[in-house]
Amino acid sequence: MEHRRLISSTMLDKYTNWPGLKQVCKIIRTRIRKGETTTEVAYAVTSVGCDRANAETLLKWYRGHWGIENRLHWVRDETFGEDRCRVRSGNAPQVLAAIRNLTISWLRSQGIAKIAESLRENAWNPQRFFTQIGKPNF
Numbered sequence: 001m002e003h004r005r006l007i008s009s010t011m012l013d014k015y016t017n018w019p020g021l022k023q024v025c026k027i028i029r030t031r032i033r034k035g036e037t038t039t040e041v042a043y044a045v046t047s048v049g050c051d052r053a054n055a056e057t058l059l060k061w062y063r064g065h066w067g068i069e070n071r072l073h074w075v076r077d078e079t080f081g082e083d084r085c086r087v088r089s090g091n092a093p094q095v096l097a098a099i100r101n102l103t104i105s106w107l108r109s110q111g112i113a114k115i116a117e118s119l120r121e122n123a124w125n126p127q128r129f130f131t132q133i134g135k136p137n138f
Helices: 055-079 092-109 115-124 126-132
Strands: 002-009 023-033 036-046
Touching: 002 055, 023 055, 036 055, 055 092, 055 115, 092 115, 115 126
Parallel strands: none
Antiparallel strands: 002 023, 023 036
């Protein structure tokens, strides 16, 4: 079980030269796992004023950011090994990133939640993949 709380303030705006700073935030995450409680504190800054987003809205945005991290970046890093990729020059890194994103998006559009499992299945039986994309005799 996890509980998150965000406290935001505009009080530091006058005491810093940070361009565009509107609010500072303190995010407190308390987790209870297997009877053990841990607390983690993180800090954030934003250029969004309190007139556009209160603490509740900022917390939703913050959670949404980590949803993207978990649904896309983690899959790219862990399942596709993007961080271990040795391709570093020319357009190849961007092309490979686009292919990874396309693959993930297509698999999700097919209702596939377990990306790694699906990749293993398609690697074992590539004909299944070609049938799915409408090229049964590829």
